[in-house]
Structure formats: structure tokens, C-alpha cells
Amino acid sequence: MLILMAWRNIWRNKRRSLITSFSVALGVFLAVTFTASGDYGYTNIINTSAAMGYGHVTIEPKGYNNAPSLDKVIPKADLIRSRVIDADGVVSASVKISGQAMFATASRSIGGAFLAVYPDQEGAAENIFIRSIIEGELFDGPDGIGVVIGQKMAEKLDLKIGKKLIYTMTDINGEIVGQIARVTGIYKTGVDDVDSSMVILPIDRVRKTLGYEEGDATMISIFSDDSRRSLSIRDSLRDSIDGSSLDILTWQETQADIAGMITVDRTMNYLSQLLFGVLIAAGILNTMLMSVLEQKREFGVMLAVGLPPWRLFLLVVVESLIIGVIGLILGIIITTPWYIYMSRTGIDLGGLMEEGTDVGGVLLDTVMKFRLYKESAIAILAGVFSLTILAGLYPAYKAGRIPPVESIKEI
Amino acid sequence: MGDNVIVLEGVSKVYSQGKIDVKAVNNLSLEIERGEFAVLCGPSGSGKTTVLNMIGGLDIPTSGRIILEWKELSTLSGTELAKIRRDRIGFVFQAYNLVPVLTAFENAEFVLALQNVPKDERREKVMAILEEVGLKGLEDRRPDELSGGQQQRVAIARAIVSEPAIILADEPTANVDSVTAESLITLMEELNKEKGITFLFSTHDQRVISRGRRIIRLRDGALDLE
Numbered sequence: 001m002l003i004l005m006a007w008r009n010i011w012r013n014k015r016r017s018l019i020t021s022f023s024v025a026l027g028v029f030l031a032v033t034f035t036a037s038g039d040y041g042y043t044n045i046i047n048t049s050a051a052m053g054y055g056h057v058t059i060e061p062k063g064y065n066n067a068p069s070l071d072k073v074i075p076k077a078d079l080i081r082s083r084v085i086d087a088d089g090v091v092s093a094s095v096k097i098s099g100q101a102m103f104a105t106a107s108r109s110i111g112g113a114f115l116a117v118y119p120d121q122e123g124a125a126e127n128i129f130i131r132s133i134i135e136g137e138l139f140d141g142p143d144g145i146g147v148v149i150g151q152k153m154a155e156k157l158d159l160k161i162g163k164k165l166i167y168t169m170t171d172i173n174g175e176i177v178g179q180i181a182r183v184t185g186i187y188k189t190g191v192d193d194v195d196s197s198m199v200i201l202p203i204d205r206v207r208k209t210l211g212y213e214e215g216d217a218t219m220i221s222i223f224s225d226d227s228r229r230s231l232s233i234r235d236s237l238r239d240s241i242d243g244s245s246l247d248i249l250t251w252q253e254t255q256a257d258i259a260g261m262i263t264v265d266r267t268m269n270y271l272s273q274l275l276f277g278v279l280i281a282a283g284i285l286n287t288m289l290m291s292v293l294e295q296k297r298e299f300g301v302m303l304a305v306g307l308p309p310w311r312l313f314l315l316v317v318v319e320s321l322i323i324g325v326i327g328l329i330l331g332i333i334i335t336t337p338w339y340i341y342m343s344r345t346g347i348d349l350g351g352l353m354e355e356g357t358d359v360g361g362v363l364l365d366t367v368m369k370f371r372l373y374k375e376s377a378i379a380i381l382a383g384v385f386s387l388t389i390l391a392g393l394y395p396a397y398k399a400g401r402i403p404p405v406e407s408i409k410e411i
Numbered sequence: 412m413g414d415n416v417i418v419l420e421g422v423s424k425v426y427s428q429g430k431i432d433v434k435a436v437n438n439l440s441l442e443i444e445r446g447e448f449a450v451l452c453g454p455s456g457s458g459k460t461t462v463l464n465m466i467g468g469l470d471i472p473t474s475g476r477i478i479l480e481w482k483e484l485s486t487l488s489g490t491e492l493a494k495i496r497r498d499r500i501g502f503v504f505q506a507y508n509l510v511p512v513l514t515a516f517e518n519a520e521f522v523l524a525l526q527n528v529p530k531d532e533r534r535e536k537v538m539a540i541l542e543e544v545g546l547k548g549l550e551d552r553r554p555d556e557l558s559g560g561q562q563q564r565v566a567i568a569r570a571i572v573s574e575p576a577i578i579l580a581d582e583p584t585a586n587v588d589s590v591t592a593e594s595l596i597t598l599m600e601e602l603n604k605e606k607g608i609t610f611l612f613s614t615h616d617q618r619v620i621s622r623g624r625r626i627i628r629l630r631d632g633a634l635d636l637e
Contacts, residue, residue, distance in 0.1 A: 302510065304469055
């Protein structure tokens with residue numbers, strides 16, 4: 001009977017209840033918009049950042065992250081990779097050597113960085129440079145003389161596909177060593193700093209140049225289908241791999257600046273949502289207080305005929321909750337087409353953003369899209385329910401404290 | 412104490428109005444026996460409603476004792492008082508005071524639902540009571556679809572359906588026309604005679620007073636004449 005009464009009470013003032021429910025629906029719409037754009041945007045940045053070399057989880061020589069150096073080596077990295085690849089949550093892993101080098105042609109030279117890779121371990125999904133190749137292709141084997149350079153470097157060094165490039169680096173003994181390479185591909189990520197400095201090299205050729213043993217590398221990049229699993233993958237790898245000479249780090253540790261930016265942005269996002277939530281809760285509170293005031297007399301009667309105050313309290317909370325549920329349903333109805341459109345098509349913000357806008361060297365996607373993680377959807381649901389219940393508590397408390405003898409007298 | 416439903420012993424009630432204390436009830440002692448059809452009467456401000464409210468556990472005496480079926484009300488907690496009101500007291504108010512979102516049936520059913528009486532039993536009892544008070548066929552109507560007299564009949568049905576020890580009726584005929592008032596008094600009289608339900612009225616309606624089998628007159632919060 002309590003739920004029936006609560007339901008009927010709500011419709012005593014249809015307009016007010018509907019306006020309040022629509023404000024809840026608006027809250028759902030905004031919460032989904034903010035959260036889903038965040039979930040998509042953060043995931044995109046994390047995955048792009050991972051595809052720039054480190055992966056979601058990285059195995060490195062001890063201390064490499066703080067002081068990278070080519071004399072810090074993972075011995076038998078290929079062997080470790082073969083064990084890692086089957087770990088739970090891992091979709092791919094690749095062995096790499098990363099470091100600094102000078103790149104020169106006959107007339108010009110430029111400082112930069114390199115990633116030495118196995119071509120067969122690098123897919124377009126896990127390597128942004130490969131998927132950004134705009135001319136030519138990735139070199140064939142790990143021991144060839146092929147090289148992939150960025151478009152800006154190609155411009156600066158006046159290089160084209162098939163042209164020669166000399167790279168020099170410091171080997172494991174501290175000696176300056178060099179190799180001749182031939183450009184097989186040119187990529188363009190859109191971030192000038194990256195496109196003018198990062199070069200992709202074949203790993204075996206680099207090993208020989210640096211004096212590494214077969215199978216040595218400076219990092220193993222591990223990719224998951226879900227960046228949120230990084231921590232669990234790292235922990236399970238720490239348990240399964242002898243880590244005395246290795247660091248196993250998540251993307252938050254290897255890309256601390258990006259992780260920090262995401263944390264700050266996400267916190268601001270949550271604060272904005274909280275503010276909207278408080279405003280919506282104030283609307284519900286107002287509606288419920290008005291409702292309690294209007295029903296004061298009958299609440300007094302119900303208390304007089306024996307309704308315990310806690311059940312009256314519950315009645316008002318249930319009324320508030322029903323408004324929340326109606327708002328939630330309306331919110332889902334309003335938000336679903338918007339979410340489908342935004343998750344499939346999105347809005348191109350290219351006109352509002354400067355070309356090549358990046359965060360910590362990671363190119364920002366100009367198309368705003370949505371992706372809502374299950375836990376985010378649950379958080380929104382829980383938030384709406386919590387706010388509606390919280391907003392109903394004070395009016396419910398007031399209702400439970402109505403003195404029957406006075407309210408009955410009021411006509 | 413005999414078969415007293417209600418016993419008042421030296422009950423006083425003082426209200427503070429600013430700096431002035433107003434004595435609404437002054438050292439009132441009274442006994443109501445089971446099956447009585449008693450009327451509290453007196454001029455406005457004589458303390459009738461205050462006495463009824465205190466007997467119903469809606470108001471607390473400043474001093475004195477009120478005993479309902481061997482239980483002293485002042486010793487009971489709020490929850491216990493709510494339970495007493497639910498199980499042992501029926502209220503009929505001047506302004507009907509039905510729950511507007513509930514139908515006649517649901518209003519009459521309300522107290523039984525609070526008592527967790529099974530649904531089938533509730534339905535049987537409520538339908539019987541509504542027929543008894545002359546509302547057969549009007550069960551599904553909401554209060555705003557009923558006349559004043561019909562609403563008061565629903566209120567009476569709600570009051571008697573749980574078979575309480577006493578019905579406290581505060582000016583039950585004040586808001587209805589004379590014909591309806593007569594029929595309501597007759598209805599309550601019949602319920603008293605046939606079912607032995609104890610009624611205590613607060614009224615200054617001569618029609619009610621004339622039908623009362625015991626008249627208790629109050630003046631300035633004290634017993635004036637019986």
C-alpha cells in the first residue's frame with residue numbers, strides 16, 4: 001500500500017513531478033555525456049600513448065624508466081616475451097630497443113630517438129607509427145637496412161622513399177657506432193615533435209650495431225584489450241617473472257605525465273557532475289518538501305490512526321525514489337539515441353582545435369566520441385539513486401516528525 | 412476499575428501562549444465504560460477536543476493519568492502509542508480526514524493493512540463494513556468523488572474496521588447537512604447497540620447531544636455537569 005500511495009502522491013501534481021523527473025533525466029544525459037566522452041577520450045589517449053612504444057605494461061631493465069640508457073639491457077627478452085604473451089589479459093607483446101640517435105644525410109643531420117622492432121611483432125593496432133605510414137611501407141625483416149621515418153624528419157633531411165640515411169648511436173661500450181639505412185616508409189602522426197624525431201629501425205640490425213647479444217632488448221611492450229587491466233597484468237607478471245633485474249610498470253608509471261593529466265581532467269569531470277547532481281538534488285528536495293507540506297494534514301491523520309513515523313519516512317523516501325526512477329527511465333530514453341550517434345559517428349571538433357594538438361606527445365583525436373564502461377554506467381545509476389534518496393531524506397525526516405494533533409487541526 | 416475502557420485521573424493540560432499559560436483541561440477525572448455512547452459537550456474552548464486528543468494519545472497531559480484498558484498512556488513510548496492508536500482506538504474527525512489518493516475501500520482498509528492483516532481477510536472485512544455503513548458500490552471512489560456524508564461514513568468504516576476498544580469522534584456532524592447528520596448519528600448508534608462499540612463524542616451539536624446516553628458537560632476544562 002505504501003508504494004501505491006507513493007505512486008499516486010507523485011501524480012497529484014503531475015507538472016511538478018514531471019519537471020523534477022525531467023531534471024533527473026537531464027542529469028542522466030549530462031552524466032552520460034561527460035562520463036562517456038571521458039571514457040572514450042581517456043581510453044583513446046592511453047591506447048595511442050601505449051602504441052607509441054611502451055604498451056599498457058612495460059618490462060624494462062631496472063632503473064631504465066628514470067634513467068634510460070642503452071647499456072641497460074633485458075637479457076633474453078625474446079624468451080621473456082614468449083612467456084608473457086600467454087598471460088591472462090595480454091593480447092600482444094613486442095620486444096623493442098629504444099634510445100637516442102643522430103640521423104644524417106650527406107648534407108644534413110638531426111637528433112632524434114629510435115624504436116627498434118621486429119616487423120612481425122608490430123601490428124597497426126599496437127604501433128602508431130606503422131598505422132600512420134602515409135608513404136612506402138614497413139621494412140621486411142629484423143635484420144634489413146630499412147627504416148621508417150616521420151614526415152617532418154623527411155622534410156628536414158630532404159629524404160624520400162629509397163633514399164639513404166645514416167644513424168649513429170652510443171653502443172654498449174660507450175663507443176659511437178653507426179649504420180647506413182634506406183628509407184622504406186614515411187609516417188605522419190600529426191604531432192610535429194614526434195614526426196621530426198622518431199625513427200623505426202629493424203631490431204637485429206640495431207642489436208648488432210650496439211653490440212647486444214641475440215635476444216637482448218631495452219623493453220617488452222605488453223598490450224591488453226582493456227587498458228584498465230594494466231594493474232592486474234602488471235601484478236600477475238610480477239608474480240610470474242623473476243623481476244630482480246627488471247621493472248614491470250604500467251602505463252601510469254611509464255607515462256606519468258599523461259596519467260597525471262587524465263587524473264586531473266577526470267577529477268574536474270567528476271566535480272562538474274557532482275555540481276550538476278547537487279543542483280538536481282536541490283530540485284528534488286524542493287519538490288519533496290512542497291509535497292510534504294501539502295500532505296501535512298493527511299500525514300497527521302495517518303500518524304493519528306497508527307502509522308508508525310518510520311513508515312511515513314519510508315513513504316516520502318519511496319516517493320523520492322520513484323521520481324528518480326522515472327527520471328532515470330526518461331534519461332535513458334533521451335540519452336540512448338544521443339549515445340548511439342556519438343559512439344558511432346561522433347562530432348568532429350577539428351575546426352575548433354589546432355592541427356596536431358597533443359598531450360605529452362600524444363595526438364588528441366579531433367572527433368569526440370562516446371564510450372561508456374560498464375562500471376561508469378553503474379556509477380551513474382548508483383549516483384542517481386543515491387542523490388534521489390539523499391534528497392528525499394530531509395523531507396522524509398520532516399514528515400516523520402509532523403505532530404498529528406496540530407496537523408489535523410489545520411484545514 | 413470495573414469494565415472501564417478509559418479512566419482519567421486528575422488530568423490537566425496547560426498550553427503556553429507566549430508568556431501566558433492557558434489551562435485547557437483542569438483536573439479532570441472521568442471514566443468511560445465499555446459499550447457507552449457518551450457525549451462530551453460544552454462551549455467552544457471548554458476543552459472537549461483536548462480531552463479527546465489526550466485520550467487518543469495524540470496529546471500528552473501536563474499532569475494526571477489517562478488509562479486505556481489498564482495501560483497508562485503517559486508511560487508508553489511513541490511507537491507503543493502508535494500501536495495503541497492503530498489497534499485500540501478509532502478516530503472520526505470533523506473534516507473526515509481521508510487520504511485523498513486512496514479509494515473508499517483503501518481508506519477503510521488502511522488500518523488493517525498497518526496491522527498486517529492478510530489481504531483476503533482485509534477485503535472481506537472492509538466490504539462487510541462498507542456495506543454496513545451504506546457505501547456498497549462506492550468502494551472504488553476516491554474521497555473527492557464522494558459527498559461529505561459519504562466521506563464521513565468512510566471515516567467511520569475506517570474507525571470501526573479494526574474493532575477498536577473505543578471510537579473517539581470529534582465533531583463528526585459539524586461539516587454535514589442535518590439530514591446527513593441524522594443518518595450518521597443513527598449509524599453510530601446502531602453500531603454501538605449492535606456491536607457494542609464504545610463511542611465518545613466531542614460535540615456541541617444538539618442532535619448528537621440529544622441522542623447521547625451519557626452527557627458529560629465541560630466548562631473551562633473542568634467537569635461542569637453530568
